[in-house]
Amino acid sequence: MATNGRHDHLEAADGFHVTGIDAVVFAVGNARQAAHYYATAFGMRCVAYRGPETGCRDEAAYVLTSGQARFVLRGPVRAGTALGARVAEHGDGVTDLSIGVTDVEEAFGYATARGARAISAPRTFEDNFGKVVLATIGAYGDTRHTLVERSNYSGRYLPGYVAADPVVAPPDRPFFTEIDHCVGNVELGHMDEWVGYYHRVMGFTNMKEFVGDDIATEYSALMSKVVADGSRKVKFPINEPAPGKKKSQIDEYLEFYGGPGVQHIALATDDIVATVRAMKAACR
Numbered sequence: 184m185a186t187n188g189r190h191d192h193l194e195a196a197d198g199f200h201v202t203g204i205d206a207v208v209f210a211v212g213n214a215r216q217a218a219h220y221y222a223t224a225f226g227m228r229c230v231a232y233r234g235p236e237t238g239c240r241d242e243a244a245y246v247l248t249s250g251q252a253r254f255v256l257r258g259p260v261r262a263g264t265a266l267g268a269r270v271a272e273h274g275d276g277v278t279d280l281s282i283g284v285t286d287v288e289e290a291f292g293y294a295t296a297r298g299a300r301a302i303s304a305p306r307t308f309e310d311n312f313g314k315v316v317l318a319t320i321g322a323y324g325d326t327r328h329t330l331v332e333r334s335n336y337s338g339r340y341l342p343g344y345v346a347a348d349p350v351v352a353p354p355d356r357p358f359f360t361e362i363d364h365c366v367g368n369v370e371l372g373h374m375d376e377w378v379g380y381y382h383r384v385m386g387f388t389n390m391k392e393f394v395g396d397d398i399a400t401e402y403s404a405l406m407s408k409v410v411a412d413g414s415r416k417v418k419f420p421i422n423e424p425a426p427g428k429k430k431s432q433i434d435e436y437l438e439f440y441g442g443p444g445v446q447h448i449a450l451a452t453d454d455i456v457a458t459v460r461a462m463k464a465a466c467r
Contacts, residue, residue, distance in 0.1 A: 197293075197386070198289055198290065198292070198293035198386070199284065199289075199290045199293045199294065199384075199385050199386045199412075200284060200285040200286065200289075200290070201282060201283065201284055201385075201412040201413075201414065201416060201417050202283035202284060202285060202416070203251070203282075203283050203416040203417060204252075204253075204280065204281070204282065204283070204361075204362045204365070204416070204417055205253065205281040205282060205283040205329075205331040205333070206246075206253040206254065206255050206279075206281040206331075206340075207252075207253070207254050207255070207277055207279075207280060207281070207362065207365065207445075207448055208254075208255040208257065208277065208278050208279035208280075208281060208329075209254065209255065209256050209257065209275060209276065209277055209278065210257055210258070210266055210269045210270050210273070210275065210276060210277075210278045211256050211257065211258045211270065211275045212258060212259075212270050212274075212275060213258055214234075214242070214243040214244060214245055214256045214257060214258030215243065215245070215258070217245075217256045217258065217275070218245035218247060218256050218350050219350050219351065221247050221254060221256070222247060222349065222350040222351045222353070223350075223351050223465055223466065224462055224465055224466050225247075225249065225358060225359070225462065226249060226353060226354040226357060226358035226359075226461065226462070226465060227247035227248060227249045227252075227254065227353070227357075228247060228248055228249065228349055228353040229245055229246070229247050229347050229348070229349050229350045230246050230247065230248050230339045230340070230346070230347060231245075231246035231338075231339035231340040231344040231345065231346060231347050232244065232245055232246070232344060232345055232347035233343050233344045233345065234260065235260060237343070237344075237345050238343075239343065240260075240261070241259065241260065241261060241264045241266065242257050242258060242259050242260055242264065242266050243257075243258050243260050244256065244257040244258070244344070245347065245350070246339065246340045246344060246347070249357040249358060249359050249360070249450075250357045250359060250360035250361050251360060251361040251362075252359060252360070252361050252362045252450065253340070255340070257278070258270075269325070272441055273440055273441050273442075273444065274440070276440065276444055276445065277326065277365075277444065277445035277448070278325070278326070278327060279319075279326070279327045279328070279329050280322070280326065280327075280328055280365050280419075280445065281328065281329040281330075281331050282328050282329070282330055282331065282417060283331050283332075283333065284330050284331065284332055285332065285334070286332060287305045287316040287317065287318050287330045287331070287332040288305050288316070288318075290318075290330050291304065291305050291318040291320070291330055293384075293385075293386075294320050294330075294384040294385060295320065295384075297383045297384045298380075298383060298384060299320040299321070299380075299384040300320060300321035301318075301319075301320060301321075302319040302320060302321055302327060303317070303318060303319040304318055305317070305318040305330075306318070308341060308342040308343070309342055310338060310342035310343070311338075312336055312337045312338030312342075313335045313336040313337055313338070314335050314336060314342075315331065315332065315333050315335075315336045315341055315342060316331075316332040317329055317330065317331055317332075317341075318330045320384070322367070322377075322380075323367050323369050323373075323377050323421075323443040323444070324369075324442045324443035324444050325442075325444075326367065326443070326444055326445060354461065354465070358452065358458045358461055358462055359450040359451060359452040359458060360451050360452060360453060361450075361451045362448060362449070362450060362451070363418065363449040363450060363451040364409070364418035364419065364420060364448075364449045365418075365419055365445055365447075365448050365449070366407075366419070366420045366421075366422060366445065366446045366447050366448075366449070367419060367420070367421050367422065367443065367444070367445055367446065368422045368423075368433050368436045368437060368440075368443060368444060368445075368446040369421060369422070369423050369443045370423065370424075370437060370443060371423050371424050371434075372423065373423060373443075374406060374407075374408060374421050374422065374423035375408075377421050378408045378410055378421055381410040381419060381421075382410065385412065386412070386413075387410040387411055387412055387417075387419070388410065388411065388413070389408060389409065389410060390409040390410065390411040390415065390418060405422050405423065405424055405425050405431055405432065405433045406422070406423050406424075406425050407420050407421065407422045407423075408420070408421055409421075422446065424437075433446075
């Protein structure tokens with residue numbers, strides 16, 4: 184977790200104007216169980232759902248929020264789906280770090296013209312609450328970034344989702360307020376490649392770097408560079424292993440997860456001690 188802090192604002196990249204992290208999307212084996220865990224232990228509020236009951240035959244998905252943070256938990260409900268294959272390959276994990284942008288057409292064109300791998304071109308989705316424009320590009324491993332333009336939408340999440348009752352009663356105050364940053368782990372020698380990718384395709388800049396003995400013990404070490412948009416609303420540290428007497432924690436992650444992926448999500452809170460106490464009490 185991280186305490187809220189102020190950052191100097193820089194100019195946004197021309198053509199890729201970011202509004203923030205829209206959602207962290209997970210693939211999980213059991214979406215209902217995962218939703219219950221995050222609602223109970225993290226104090227998140229379930230606000231939206233889609234599944235077989237709403238016409239989505241392949242999966243169940245729960246949308247949970249806390250302050251400005253949004254998690255989407257997607258789980259397969261039948262065999263033979265791409266989502267199920269993803270869970271079988273990696274276990275539960277993050278599939279998509281969705282980024283809010285002011286103009287999806289513009290941002291997608293900016294990114295793909297600079298080498299981003301296009302997964303899905305811009306499409307508009309509508310319901311009674313308005314319209315959302317989405318497009319998706321690839322990142323490290325099979326992690327994706329869906330670009331989301333929702334300025335003309337007032338629904339809970341996206342068209343196709345319906346309002347949902349809380350899984351458990353939420354706390355009086357949210358335990359955390361927003362997503363501070365999302366960390367990616369990549370193979371040895373690939374950190375600078377992916378840092379360059381975010382510079383090139385999104386116009387992000389270096390915010391911080393940790394090399395050498397900055398994050399190291401005698402037995403395990405890593406190197407990390409933090410890329411961020413000009414407003415510092417979206418921050419992505421990229422880690423790679425560094426030599427040590429034993430395997431780096433990054434090597435262990437890459438082996439266990441089966442390749443590069445999102446290692447952890449840092450959550451901002453106004454009071455870390457109170458939040459940890461509340462979370463521990465909620466799990467008793």
